[in-house]
Amino acid sequence: xxxxxxxxxxxxxxxxxxxxxxxxxxxxxxxxxxxxxxxxxxxxxxxxxxxxxxxxxxxxxxxxxxxxxx
Numbered sequence: 001x002x003x004x005x006x007x008x009x010x011x012x013x014x015x016x017x018x019x020x021x022x023x024x025x026x027x028x029x030x031x032x033x034x035x036x037x038x039x040x041x042x043x044x045x046x047x048x049x050x051x052x053x054x055x056x057x058x059x060x061x062x063x064x065x066x067x068x069x070x
Contacts, residue, residue, distance in 0.1 A: 004029070 018025045063069045
């Protein structure tokens, strides 16, 4: 169980959206949290191999290796 406090403006926006979508405010907040967690976890998974890689190459060398510069 989690309780959060929202300022009046944010609470009003959430209430309006809940009415328009015919959903509860709790449902909308839960969906927003799930989406945010999915995004952050995906970003972490994408960044992990990048952080583990210690090797770098100058752009000119990479372009030459890829055959972009002749």
